[in-house]
Amino acid sequence: MKILFKLALRNLLGAGLRTWLNIAVLSFAFVAIIWTQGFYRGMSRQAIQALTDAEYGGGQYWHEQYDPFNPLTLDDAHGRVPEPLQKLIEERKATAVLIIQGTLYPHGRFLPVTVRGIDPAQGVLLFPSEFLETGDGNDAEIPAIIGSRMARSTGLKVGDTVTLRWRDARGAFDARNIRIVQVMSTTVQSIDQGQIWLSLDTLRSLAGMEGEATLITLAKGTPFLEEIPGWSYKSPDVLLKDIHDLVRSKTLGATILYIILILLAMLAIFDTQVLSIFRRRKEMGTLMAMGMTRLKIIQLFTIEGALHSVLAALVAAVYGIPLLTLSARSGWAMPQAVDSYGYAIGERIFPVYSAGLVIGTTVLVMLVTTVVSFLPTRKISRLKPTDALRGRMP
Amino acid sequence: MENAALIQTKDLVKIYPMGSHELVALNNVNLDFKKGEFAGLVGPSGSGKTTLLNIVGSLDSPTRGSAIVMGKKVEELSHKQAARLRNSHIGFIFQTFNLLPVYTVFENVEFPLLLLGFSPAERKRLVMEALDWVRLADRARSRPAQLSGGESQRVAIARAIVKKPAIILADEPTANLDAENSHNVLQIMEELNQETGTTFIFATHDEKVISYLRRKITLIDGRVVRDEVMTPERQPEAKAQAQAQAQAQAKPSPGRTEQAEETGGPGGTGTRGGSGGRR
Numbered sequence A: 001m002k003i004l005f006k007l008a009l010r011n012l013l014g015a016g017l018r019t020w021l022n023i024a025v026l027s028f029a030f031v032a033i034i035w036t037q038g039f040y041r042g043m044s045r046q047a048i049q050a051l052t053d054a055e056y057g058g059g060q061y062w063h064e065q066y067d068p069f070n071p072l073t074l075d076d077a078h079g080r081v082p083e084p085l086q087k088l089i090e091e092r093k094a095t096a097v098l099i100i101q102g103t104l105y106p107h108g109r110f111l112p113v114t115v116r117g118i119d120p121a122q123g124v125l126l127f128p129s130e131f132l133e134t135g136d137g138n139d140a141e142i143p144a145i146i147g148s149r150m151a152r153s154t155g156l157k158v159g160d161t162v163t164l165r166w167r168d169a170r171g172a173f174d175a176r177n178i179r180i181v182q183v184m185s186t187t188v189q190s191i192d193q194g195q196i197w198l199s200l201d202t203l204r205s206l207a208g209m210e211g212e213a214t215l216i217t218l219a220k221g222t223p224f225l226e227e228i229p230g231w232s233y234k235s236p237d238v239l240l241k242d243i244h245d246l247v248r249s250k251t252l253g254a255t256i257l258y259i260i261l262i263l264l265a266m267l268a269i270f271d272t273q274v275l276s277i278f279r280r281r282k283e284m285g286t287l288m289a290m291g292m293t294r295l296k297i298i299q300l301f302t303i304e305g306a307l308h309s310v311l312a313a314l315v316a317a318v319y320g321i322p323l324l325t326l327s328a329r330s331g332w333a334m335p336q337a338v339d340s341y342g343y344a345i346g347e348r349i350f351p352v353y354s355a356g357l358v359i360g361t362t363v364l365v366m367l368v369t370t371v372v373s374f375l376p377t378r379k380i381s382r383l384k385p386t387d388a389l390r391g392r393m394p
Numbered sequence B: 001m002e003n004a005a006l007i008q009t010k011d012l013v014k015i016y017p018m019g020s021h022e023l024v025a026l027n028n029v030n031l032d033f034k035k036g037e038f039a040g041l042v043g044p045s046g047s048g049k050t051t052l053l054n055i056v057g058s059l060d061s062p063t064r065g066s067a068i069v070m071g072k073k074v075e076e077l078s079h080k081q082a083a084r085l086r087n088s089h090i091g092f093i094f095q096t097f098n099l100l101p102v103y104t105v106f107e108n109v110e111f112p113l114l115l116l117g118f119s120p121a122e123r124k125r126l127v128m129e130a131l132d133w134v135r136l137a138d139r140a141r142s143r144p145a146q147l148s149g150g151e152s153q154r155v156a157i158a159r160a161i162v163k164k165p166a167i168i169l170a171d172e173p174t175a176n177l178d179a180e181n182s183h184n185v186l187q188i189m190e191e192l193n194q195e196t197g198t199t200f201i202f203a204t205h206d207e208k209v210i211s212y213l214r215r216k217i218t219l220i221d222g223r224v225v226r227d228e229v230m231t232p233e234r235q236p237e238a239k240a241q242a243q244a245q246a247q248a249q250a251k252p253s254p255g256r257t258e259q260a261e262e263t264g265g266p267g268g269t270g271t272r273g274g275s276g277g278r279r
């Protein structure tokens, strides 16, 4: 067997350019697959991190009426903060958020928005809520925070004043001017696009919902407390389900692309095998005359084909390891357009590779290459030495 | 006898089915070859020389009859057993050299030893020894593409001889060589035969080859029509005979074939006597 490997390697390297072309394509597929998988893994980690830090914390209690995908529910989705959660809030292990619907009138346009109230003193989320404290009792203009995307789409800047209209608990409309005190830069779209952040107390009084909240976010690491009637608990996993699904589908999409690439490489190797078996009939006859059995020749040719993947893995390691390490260190700048993916994507993605990913990909590719290399050799099992020497094929 | 038959064929028949009819490539061939022979199968194209050589080399099996090589019945060997027989005891030399193009000269000659599982040191020693025989030790690192035809065939000879087989089968070894290289290659094979006692069997219609043979077996239409001992002195005569044979090919007469077959039997004993006479 060792000899067969030696001979196969000799044959393969002796074949020159064609071998290296196959190896180049295959090694590129290797690196590309590992990079993509690592990229999406990094993206998902970063997104999860950002979402956890800025929005989901260690899970949330939702008012039972609250449905983030249906703004119409917001009218009823508020209630008194229940006792056990109130206690957590006081211990600074949770923070309440009140959400109502409103309309913003920036530069003469009107824009339906979601108005959110958050405690300026909260420390549960990575959120610049402290800027809302600038409300110095000047009732004329309510301090508000918006995200950078919202700032871009409304044309609002820090210091701008804009009219906000809302409906209070009794269904009466009211309007006030708000002043943008901070434009926060966040990767989390759900706290940015279409959102206006006010101080929780202010929003409560504006809406006539004293002591009420729509959801309560727990601090990271807070374990599930208890079932609370009227509120439903959403664990971090449940909250992150969408992004998990999204990353999975993105990864799948990209992986399909690279599976196609691998298939192309496999096709090239298959083709090389078929061609080399056809062209080397006489060589096979000579090998048989020298005392090699058909089985040995089949093994030789299979190993020869399979070695493509071994060499490709080695070549991939030579340029892939520095490349992948570099990209993991310095990250990959995301174009702005990717924002439309609809979830928290950082400006730079730092790919994350795992040993399992690298080994898994390598083993898989080697396995497939071996099968692809073996298939065309089955012809040899019917090859007669005399026919082979005469350059015939069954 | 010390010279027990190395190769023996008994009523050997090879038939190729050709659609509706059959093609009889070998027709009741009975031949013995002993250790140290330098014999040739001659005869017109299509007379069955290659077919016979292939069966003796266990590359092919007979339709009927028997071919016993080194005590093994070729027709009873499995594919694997036949491969082992070839691996250990038979070297092949082809008209087209059949060197492995991606290997160096050294690696080509080394190949049979790799299959036989020789150690690296022993491989090196035997390969260099074989290359010395064919006077190509200085080309060990060349690739086949860099060699002339004569050099290529010498490498092929080294590859056949390197494992010190009992039998070397050479099918038209000079057909792709010019006269000078043919003689060169033939002299090397003659030397090897004399020094190592390896049995050489050729299939050829090349006069140059025939002039070196010590036994000439003439096949026509798959039958042995003549089996004669040749001595160096008789070689010019052999040439003349071969020419006569070539003329006979044009219009083979049954009578002549019959007469030739009669000489075929005593020819075998003649060989024995001949080889004894040479010693």
Ligand SMILES: Nc1ncnc2c1ncn2[C@@H]1O[C@H](COP(=O)(O)OP(=O)(O)OP(=O)(O)O)[C@@H](O)[C@H]1O
Pocket: B016, B017, B023, B024, B025, B043, B044, B045, B046, B047, B048, B049, B050, B051, B052, B203, B205
């Ligand atoms: N695999 C085969 N299938 C069918 N017929 C074959 C096969 N091999 C050989 N033959 C036929 O058998 C006969 C003998 O062929 P063989 O090759 O032994 O002749 P030869 O004496 O070596 O001729 P040449 O001098 O041209 O090499 C020829 O008629 C040939 O066409």
Ligand SMILES: [Mg+2]
Pocket: B049, B050, B051, B171, B203
């Ligand atoms: Mg022939």
